[in-house]
Amino acid sequence: MTGFRVLFRAACSRVEGTGHLRRCLTLARELVARGASVGVVTEDNPLARSLAFSSANLSVHFVAPGCLFADLIDDVAVVVIDMPKTDEQLSLHPDWIGQLRQADRAGVSVVSLGHVSASADCFRAVIDLYPSRTVHAVNYLEGPEYLILRPEFAASDIADGAFSDQCEANRVLVSMGGSDPQDLTGTAIKALIDTGVTMSVDLVIGSGYCGDLQAWQTQATAAGLELTVHRDLGANDMARLMRQSTLALVAFGTTAYELMALGRVAAAFTHYSWQEASAQRFESLGAIRYLGCAESVLSCRRIAEQVRQLLADRDAMAAMAKKGQALVDGRGACRVADLLQTYAQETRDRQLDLLYVVAHPGDELMGAGATLIRQIDEGLRVGLVVLGEGSASRWNEPGPSQDRELAQRGLKTALQQVADQLGLSAWYYYRFEDNRFDGHDRLDLVKVVESVIRRHCPHTVYTHHPADLNIDHRLCFEAVITATRPQPECPVTTVYSIETPSSTDWGSVLGHGVFQPNWFESVAATLERKLALLELYQSELRDDPHPRSLAAVADQARYWGRRIGVPCAEAFVLQRHLAATISEQKHSERQGES
Structure with missing residues (x-):
């Protein structure tokens, strides 16, 4: 991470307490040990100065009340905000959200260590250390595994x-x-x-x-x-x-x-x-x-x-x-530092070639995983957006809270492992309720997709099919089609629909049409790796002959392969494609060479 500058903005006062600044100092030490260039900004008061004095090896800057960064944000890759009731702080200082939006549009990854719901479009991620409410329209990572403790308290x-x-x-x-x-x-x-x-x-x-x-x-x-x-x-x-x-x-x-x-x-x-x-x-x-x-x-x-x-x-x-x-295992600081390191690396080149937008963890692999793996192998920069948390609808009856917590944590951990093993250039995890996307304003979903596309400028997007049985899949498709509507400022020229077992194949009776693929990808070389990654999503798999069993997924790839004369294939519906002219392609190639 050498060469990237991470800037922390932490609250510290008698009213707000010292925990925010202590957390940021702990994270800053972890990042410095990894070779990062780090700065910490906080309020100018005796309490903050006494804490900073005990961290002489860190660069701590003091600002007047009501000031966010002063002139310290130049050449920063990641900005981390740690304040109590972040939404309220931002509303008290309207120019702050303007500064954060400006930073985001300039290529800075803005991260909050705390609640954010209003004005969330400028945040690359929220890592919620005090999870207490449902947050939908922001890349939201929460749970005890992210709690930032000093290394002396690691288990x-x-x-x-x-x-x-x-x-x-x-x-x-x-x-x-x-x-x-x-x-x-x-x-x-x-x-x-x-x-x-x-x-x-x-x-x-x-x-x-x-x-x-x-x-x-x-x-x-x-x-x-x-x-x-x-x-x-x-x-x-x-x-x-x-x-x-x-x-x-x-x-x-x-x-x-x-x-x-x-x-x-x-x-x-x-x-x-x-x-x-x-x-x-x-x-x-x-x-x-x-x-x-x-x-x-x-x-x-x-x-x-x-x-x-x-x-x-x-x-x-x-x-x-x-x-x-x-x-709580005491290793949250390392996990958060890993995420900040990823966001800093991502800042060097935000541009994505391809973006997968799916409703739930695991959907990205079920129908298109072998294609996705091959695309990354070929050097394409691929991103993933998961809109829904993926498990809440399975808990219809009141049950032990710890069971629910462990199930949600297991699904989130599987997503993290899949993202790491795939080598995704960027990934997002939102928290729209499982199988309840229709309980939200459609505009909330659209704005989420629009914000990611604006930030990463992919030319191709993969999403669900409009005839899927699952309501979340259908609304995910509608959000993507709306967010990628052909306007001069939209970089997306191609949209594909993927196949999702036990949803695409069961949805034709709804009268929304059927999945009739007109685009196929040969995946014989990557199918086994797809199946191995799918095993990480144990909660999403079922026993054969269910369509979401490993055997059924493999059989479906062989079925599509036979349809087009290859050993294995994945099938897609090309929903929209704008072909570049030969002169535009040559111009793009010259731009890439320069």
Whole structure:
């Protein structure tokens, strides 16, 4: 990644906390270790400067409130935005979204580490570290595997990450972040006093804390708590205290995730109501205990009862610790750095030759995978857009949240592996609900496709057939045909429809026509590689004689091959093609040579 400059813009203040800047500094160190040129921009205040001082090897720039980048965006390949409630921040500063759109159109990949729904067209990706709501019209990557933790909290660095007998005594850790604007520290201390349980308490205070620490120390001592105060701990010391803890009362966020990665039990508060859905999600997965939000009325007596229950049930805590560590492995920084590295590399040459736009993960391989593989082998730059998340409609009955989470994660992981093994030049994963595309405005789908085409300028697009049984496939086709309508500014000259087993073959009864291919690609050399890649999508495959079985997919390729006199083929419908004149072709070739 040498030669590419990544610029982070992180929020940091007493109100917004220090987590955003800490995350960006962690990512920046990871990228610098890979040879990247990296800069960090944040607000100019004492809290931000104290954090930057501890990262002397990084280039940190300070800007006035209300300023996004100053003059630091020249020659940048990737811009990373990390702010709380990103949409709200952008609406407060209307010129910011204009700056980001300008950066996107200049070839910069704009990435957000947080929620974005409004004005999403300029974002190359959103990597949502606090997933709490459904986001549709943006390339959206979310989940515990992307959580950015310092390397000291990676699971591989832990000799015994599971909850064990080494923390027999009631040793409780309290840590509410670098600033704790709602003074949850005081709430936690009062609740621990109300438990009436004998315990030792490690209280970690950040540099931005402005509560009455002396008052809490006095009350704790009078109640018989053994209280030890720690200030501004480094990662190693914090990890040591976490490993020694029986239970931790923390503000939901990075500290809670670090505890999960270490196999320790977190009982978490949220500072703000917008964080609640994320905390509740992790509680529903059995990974934490959620104690409530500081913007609501918190009952110390109720919190104390929950703490007593946890401390009295070591088996429940052991199960919680195990589930937390299964979700958070502490390697999210490496995964996010990999993505940023990919986007930086992509920025050198955004131009795509071909773009596949499909409804669900796996559709790209089912009907056209062998052709796609051959195209990449021939040196063409191929991109992929997946519009739908692909699994939600299979969960009609309420079931264990963890089962749903694992299924969705498995499908997303398969897509990532396929993209990596194919060597795609660019790929996007949107989150329109599975089999519910008709619940959205058609324009939302069209704008998504238009934004990708504007960014990458492919000359050829492959998508579904309009007669498919699956409603998502039909609407995907309509979105592509609309987005590629022949206008002077549209670079797309050719549109093909692909065949999707168990949808194209079952859709003729709907009266939308039938799949009558008029274009074939010989794929004998790449069919076996297609079948091997399809095995990564285990959730999408079925047993023979289902059309989505490996045997049926292979048989279909042989069927089309026999139709046109070759061993194996994939079939397409050429929907639209504008042929260039001989003079235009020669001009294009001369442009390429220059």
